[in-house]
Amino acid sequence: MELFNTKMLRLTLLAAMSTGLIACHHDDDDDPQITPPPAPVEVTYQVTITNLTNAQPFSPIALALHTEGNFWMIGEAASVELETMAEGGDNSGLLGLSIVMASATGEMPLGPGGNETFEITIEDVTDAKLSIATMLVNTNDAFTGLNAWDLSELGVDDTWSTTAHAYDAGTEVNSEAAGTMPGPADGGVGFDASRMDVDFVAAHPGVVTSSDNLPSSVLNSQHKFDNPVARISVTRTQ
Incomplete structure (x- = not known):
């Protein structure tokens, strides 16, 4: 009888161990796999x-992706931000708009015949829109851009190019x-909050x-302009 009980105990222990091993193996299979987040995609x-x-001359040029x-x-x-840029050349208000997701700005005016190249990068956005704005500074409130x-x-x-008219x-x-x-x-004043047009x-x-027989104008024939007033070229590099 004692031998029978000993055999039964051994069988019970073996069964328990077998069940435990299976359970342990099952738990390993159910462990969640930790997948690292995908790296952000930069579009430049x-x-x-x-x-x-x-x-x-163009005021410092503002570029924005949105x-x-x-x-x-x-x-x-015009918004107050556009008015400020178009009358005085200050682009900080435009670039501070809540719609702007990435931006770049020129540090100096861009003279006639000159060109300036910018690089602007945005993350995880492949359907961005590009806006550009700059003032023609020898005017009251003329501007150009995209x-x-x-x-x-x-x-x-890919490269895309266009020309821009004066507004x-x-x-x-x-x-x-x-x-x-x-x-x-x-060399006169820039932005004036009152709207006079x-x-x-x-x-x-x-x-x-x-x-043009306007004695009060400080401009001469050299300051006249025809459209287009700017050429814009965009290349996606990344």
């Missing part, structure tokens, strides 16, 4: 802007009078100069 664009005018919104709309009132241009079809090493912010009357323009032709963005009609 190289952007070159060329000033095509004869005597209209997925929604616009810097301006033809026929609609508004929410879709870059989603641009593959790595009127519609916030300051185009008097071309002494003391009203911040550029080197006048039509209050909507439109194509710029061009400047009126002393050569």
